[in-house]
Every structure is written in C-alpha cells, then in structure tokens.
Amino acid sequence: DAGVTQSPTHLIKTRGQHVTLRCSPISGHKSVSWYQQVLGQGPQFIFQYYEKEERGRGNFPDRFSARQFPNYSSELNVNALLLGDSALYLCASSLTGHYGYTFGSGTRLTVV
Amino acid sequence: GIQVEQSPPDLILQEGANSTLRCNFSDSVNNLQWFHQNPWGQLINLFYIPSGTKQNGRLSATTVATERYSLLYISSSQTTDSGVYFCAVDLSGSRLTFGEGTQLTVNP
Incomplete structure (x- = not known):
C-alpha cells in the first residue's frame, strides 16, 4: 500500500501569491491533518479533517484554509503569502483521527 | 495548551554508544508518539506509546503516564540513526503537539 503522498515536493512562490498543497492519505484512512514546520522547530498543527468535516484548527490566520474531498484526499490553501509562510508543510493521515498518525514527506514552500 | 519538553536538545555519540532521550508533558494525554525526522524531512513513526513499554530492534520506549514522561532508548547507535x-x-484526540526535538548526531 502507498503511504501518505503529498504534492508538490518543492514550491517557490512570491509574496502575495496563493498556493495549494495536496495530500492523499493511506488507503482506508478517513482523517487528514496538516502541520507547518519552520526550520529548527517542531511541527505546528494547522487543521484536522475527518469524514470531510473540520475537526480541529490550530492558531493560524484565516489566510489558511483546507478541505477534504469524498475520496478523503485533502487540499491546504494559503492566500496572500508572507515570507514567514516559508516552511515544510506536512500532511498526516490516521484511521480515526485519534491516534496512530502517519506522515507524508512534506511540501517545502519557499516564499520570496 | 499542553507543553512538551524534550531533552537533551542536542546529542553527539560515537557509533556503538547507547543513549536515552526524554520527553516531559504537562497534562494527561490520549496519545504519545515518537518520530524520527530524516535529513529529507520525512517523519518516521517509531512508537505509538501512550503508556507502558515497547521495543523494536535496537529502539525501545517507555511512557509513565502518571508521572507525565516518556523515554526513548537507542542502543548500539549507528550513523543512520542521526537526525x-x-x-x-x-x-483532545484531534491534534498532535510536538516538542522541539532532540538533534542526534552519530559519528563513525
């Protein structure tokens, strides 16, 4: 079985632009979570979706949004990019969203 | 929110040495996981261990939930353990709160 897949792997954007990151969970997993990892720090929780409903949201501005599709894949959208949005964005899937998270390889976003 | 503290922040070992990494947390938890992040950024799940002891090869982990700490043991370390x-x-059952991590370097 394929693990958690994320695309693209790397991305360079200009300040003010919009970006969409994509994640496909492990087959059978119904929960997808998004995390932001700034260089030198631990990942920070952004969103969790379970069965297409938002279950949790971290302390991020409204420029960050996400959704989950009927096939349980997910998109993370960030509007009006700032230099500080440069980070590794990680997606995690789990069967129920309560434990046993498996992470993808991440999307490395650079805002210039 | 819950606080997670890891120690030491940095650790340098010679190949073959043993090490213990510690994680303290400030509240009762439903889930505790240990991850290894490789140089390419991939987070590899090592253990799901909200309580008790588990072993997987050279790695083992113990969580004492009542005292709010967990330990990760690495024995006979190899250069590939670096990261x-x-x-x-x-x-709450919906989000992971991470510590700041322990940077491990294993020298040949």
Whole structure:
C-alpha cells in the first residue's frame, strides 16, 4: 500500500501569491491533518479533517484554509503569502483521527 | 495548551554508544508518539506509546503516564540513526503537539 503522498515536493512562490498543497492519505484512512514546520522547530498543527468535516484548527490566520474531498484526499490553501509562510508543510493521515498518525514527506514552500 | 519538553536538545555519540532521550508533558494525554525526522524531512513513526513499554530492534520506549514522561532508548547507535527525534502528544484526540526535538548526531 502507498503511504501518505503529498504534492508538490518543492514550491517557490512570491509574496502575495496563493498556493495549494495536496495530500492523499493511506488507503482506508478517513482523517487528514496538516502541520507547518519552520526550520529548527517542531511541527505546528494547522487543521484536522475527518469524514470531510473540520475537526480541529490550530492558531493560524484565516489566510489558511483546507478541505477534504469524498475520496478523503485533502487540499491546504494559503492566500496572500508572507515570507514567514516559508516552511515544510506536512500532511498526516490516521484511521480515526485519534491516534496512530502517519506522515507524508512534506511540501517545502519557499516564499520570496 | 499542553507543553512538551524534550531533552537533551542536542546529542553527539560515537557509533556503538547507547543513549536515552526524554520527553516531559504537562497534562494527561490520549496519545504519545515518537518520530524520527530524516535529513529529507520525512517523519518516521517509531512508537505509538501512550503508556507502558515497547521495543523494536535496537529502539525501545517507555511512557509513565502518571508521572507525565516518556523515554526513548537507542542502543548500539549507528550513523543512520542521526537526525531529529520528536515526541508528540495528543490531548483532545484531534491534534498532535510536538516538542522541539532532540538533534542526534552519530559519528563513525
């Protein structure tokens, strides 16, 4: 079985632009979570979706949004990019969203 | 929110040495996981261990939930063990809170 897949792997954007990151969970997993990892720090929780409903949201501005599709894949959208949005964005899937998270390889976003 | 503290922040070992990494957390948790982040950024799940002891090869982990700490043991370390080790806990069942990590360097 394929693990958690994320695309693209790397991305360079200009300040003010919009970006969409994509994640496909492990087959059978119904929960997808998004995390932001700034260089030198631990990942920070952004969103969790379970069965297409938002279950949790971290302390991020409204420029960050996400959704989950009927096939349980997910998109993370960030509007009006700032230099500080440069980070590794990680997606995690789990069967129920309560434990046993498996992470993808991440999307490395650079805002210039 | 819940606080997660990891120690030491940095650790340098010679190949073959043993080590213990510690994770303290400030509240009762439903979930605790140890991860290894490789140089390419991939977070590899090592253990799901909200309580008790588990072993997987040269790695083992113990969580004492009543005292709010977890330990990760690495025996006979290898250069491929290098990377950042994260402890992450889940209080509410919907999100992981990560510590700042332990940067491990194993020299040949």
